[in-house]
Amino acid sequence: MDAPKVAALPWSPELVEAFAPSAARNPFGALESPREILQGSYVFEVECGQQRALMAVRPIPIDAGGVRAEITGLVSSGPLFHAEAMDRAALLIAHQLDADILTMTTQLPRLVRACNRHGWTTTGAVVSKWLKPH
Numbered sequence: 001m002d003a004p005k006v007a008a009l010p011w012s013p014e015l016v017e018a019f020a021p022s023a024a025r026n027p028f029g030a031l032e033s034p035r036e037i038l039q040g041s042y043v044f045e046v047e048c049g050q051q052r053a054l055m056a057v058r059p060i061p062i063d064a065g066g067v068r069a070e071i072t073g074l075v076s077s078g079p080l081f082h083a084e085a086m087d088r089a090a091l092l093i094a095h096q097l098d099a100d101i102l103t104m105t106t107q108l109p110r111l112v113r114a115c116n117r118h119g120w121t122t123t124g125a126v127v128s129k130w131l132k133p134h
Contacts, residue, residue, distance in 0.1 A: 005046070006044050008044055020034050023038070025107050041058040042097075046093075048081070049085075051078055053081040053086070055089060058072050069090075069093065071103070074104075083118055102120075
């Protein structure tokens with residue numbers, strides 16, 4: 001497999017809009033707008049062979065020291081971005097951010113299984129219950 005190429009991009013309204021499908025699949029998507037989900041994130045264009053994607057990653061300081069790199073958005077912009085390529089690109093970005101841990105939330109069980117195959121650990125679940133009509 002080709003080594004992933006990672007390029008940082010400046011945010012634009014079009015890039016925020018490009019992450020709308022990812023935000024809709026975020027477990028907090030019903031509670032937060034795409035702009036809120038992506039707030040504080042850097043955006044990267046990642047490429048691995050013919051595979052291309054946009055990845056938003058937010059560095060978050062950890063109270064005990066260190067940094068958590070949270071993938072806040074991931075959208076393929078070409079052929080489906082395979083888990084191995086996504087994992088390798090995410091690791092490159094996390095190292096650029098000097099992160100100690102890499103995290104992501106998703107509603108896609110298939111993505112969770114793919115991440116697990118590449119060394120990610122499932123550490124919990126998000127459960128929610130609407131208290132007022134929405």
